[in-house]
Amino acid sequence: MPKQARAGRSAPPTLGFVTSTVAGEQTFDSLDPRTGAVVASHPVHTAEDVRTAVRRAEEAARWWRGLGFDGRRTRLLAWKKALVARLDEVAAVVVAETGKPLDDARLELVLAIDHVDWAATHAKKVLGRRSVNPGLLGANQAASVGYPPLGVVGVIGPWNYPVFTPMGSIAYALAAGNTVVFKPSELTPGVGEILARTLHDAVPERALVEVVTGFGETGAALCGAGVGKIAFTGSTATGKRVMAACAETLTPVLIECGGKDAMVVAADADLDAAADAAVWGGMSNAGQTCVGVERVYVVEQVADEFVAKVAALVPSAHYGPMTMPSQADVVRRHVADAIAKGGRVVVEGSIEGNVVDPVVILDVPEDSVAVTEETFGPLLVVNRVPDAAEAVRRANATGYGLGASVFAGAGAMRIAESLRCGMVSVNGVISFAGIPALPFGGVGDSGFGRIHGADGLREFTRPQAIARQRFALPVPVTSFTRTAAHMRTLLTLVAARHGRTLR
Known part of the structure; x- marks a missing residue:
């Protein structure tokens, strides 16, 4: 990692949750990944605690739905203003629990605030009851479709973007007329709690977001607590367990899992822009970005120039430690496998505890775990290909299908449309995440269902068809x-x- 990113850091901590029991309540500590210092203590909520939170949310949901679109819009926009006013306060908690730089935390808040605004101001247009053509056999009917809320939505959030990612479910579920029970990651419980506080301060009439903290058992309890839907973000393996738990009660799920996102660099690409995007997409947030760049397929005739530009830009990468120290072991294993199978190291970074320097490896065989598995760290694999068609073929040769990037000239849209994934940025990186009107989600091992945009609003409703006879x-x-x-x-x-x- 560049020196400025490491300055003043003490010995990196190991991951370990310190639990204790006070007055009969079990608690755990959230830790600062930069120092290992305790940030705060939080309760380990039991299954009964979760059920109680859901019951409270159900009562609030009846009031919230009764406000209608306009009443909800007014209150959600008040929350938006509160988030703007307290942006640095919330960002400070994000920094303390994730270790990311302050401006990265601020950017995360800015994106989330924009999504709150979009959801609040578009819910009525997207979800309001609309007339449809009844057809010949229904000529005497007035046909319409509405989208009533589910009631209570359970949200299980991740630690890498503890505001932006769960807010894609929370804000859209609220705008659709639901209340939320939010189980944040055990690594970032304080972020969940301060988000709920800002909402309650802006909308004091009811607690619209109940927060339950703890470990996997708390999340499992939420899956079986009778909510209308579970929105989960995390690993594919955990997503499968969430689905299995929800299947017992036929609770529908929205699953957003990891990715092995590829960038395609064509022969006519702007190489300066492509290299800049590859480095930021691969290294920002210490590479802990599900829609970041992990694989680059660059056309042979411009590969040397592109790699040189990437290597020159890497020293400018500035980010924090791995939030989950064990993730450094994954990076170490992937680097070792890539080198053992013939990959050539272009930028060699060291791994010290949970501090991982940027690593760039060229010409890694496609069967290496550095290509087939999600790394979730600052490792960029760059492979040369004869043409864009081969780049697309390799990009699609994975079970994942979350996001992708394309840098090209005239054929950029054709390449983008050929990629098997939920989202593509053309001549940019992760730009789709900052556009509230665009749906966000993946296919295959990356999950299913969508947050953001009109699709994200409808995700937290149930379509209701009504045929009203006008005459016989x-x-x-x-x-x-x-x-x-x-x-x-x-x-x-x-x-x-x-x-x-x-x-």
Whole structure:
């Protein structure tokens, strides 16, 4: 890691949760990954605690739904203003619990605030009841579709972006008329609590977000607590366990898991912009970004120039330690495997405890774990390919399908549309995440369901169809009074409508 990112750091800590029992309540400490110092203590909520939180959220949900779109919009915009006013206060908690630089935490808050605004101001247009064409057989009906809320949504959040990522579920669920029970990561419980406090300060009438803290058992309890839906962000392995737990009660799930996101660099790409994006996308937040850049496929004729530009930019990378120290072991294993299988180290970084320097390796075989598994660290694999078509083929040769980036000229959109993933940035990196109107989510091992945009609002509702009869039809189709003559009349109408003779 560049020297300025390490300055003043004490010996990196090892991950360990200190639990204790005070007055009959078990607690655990959140730790600063930069120093190992205790940030704060939090309760380990039991299954009964979770059920109680859900019951409180159910009561609040009835009030919240009754406010209608306009009442909810007013209050959510008040929350937005509170987040703006207390941005640095919230960012300080993010820094303390994740170790990321302050400006990175601020950027995360800025993006989340924009999503709160979009969800609040677009919910009525997206979810309000709308008329649809009833068709020939329903000509006497007024047909409409509405999107009522689910009630209570359970959100299980990650530690890498503890504000921005769960807010993609929380803000959209609230705007849709639900209340939320939020289980933040055990690494960032304080972030969850301060988010809930800012909301309650802005909307004091009811607690719209209940926070439950603890470990996997607390999350499992939320899955079985009778919520209307679970929105989970985390690893693929944990996502499968969440789905299994929810299956017992047929609780629907939204699953956003990891990725092995690729960047395609074509022969006519702007190489300065591509190299800058590759370094930031691969190294920012210590590489702990599910939609970051882990693999780069660059066309052979510009590969040497591109790699030289990447190597020159890497010293400017500035980020914090690994939030989860054990993740450094994953980086170490992936680097070792890439080198053992013939990869050439372009930028060699050291790994000291939970502090990982940037690593860039060229020409890594596609069967290396550095290519097939999510690294979630500041390791960038750069592989040369003969053309953009081969780059697309390799980019798609994975079970993951979250995000991707394309740097190209005239054929950029064609390449982007060929990629098997949920989101693509063209001549940029992670830009889709900052556009509230765009849906966010993946395919395959990266999960399913969407947050953000109109799709994200509908994700936290249930479509409700209503057909209201305006007048009786002369042909009683759905009645035992229907006669053979009635049926002949109906068939004649159908034949005229659909262009063939019915016998």
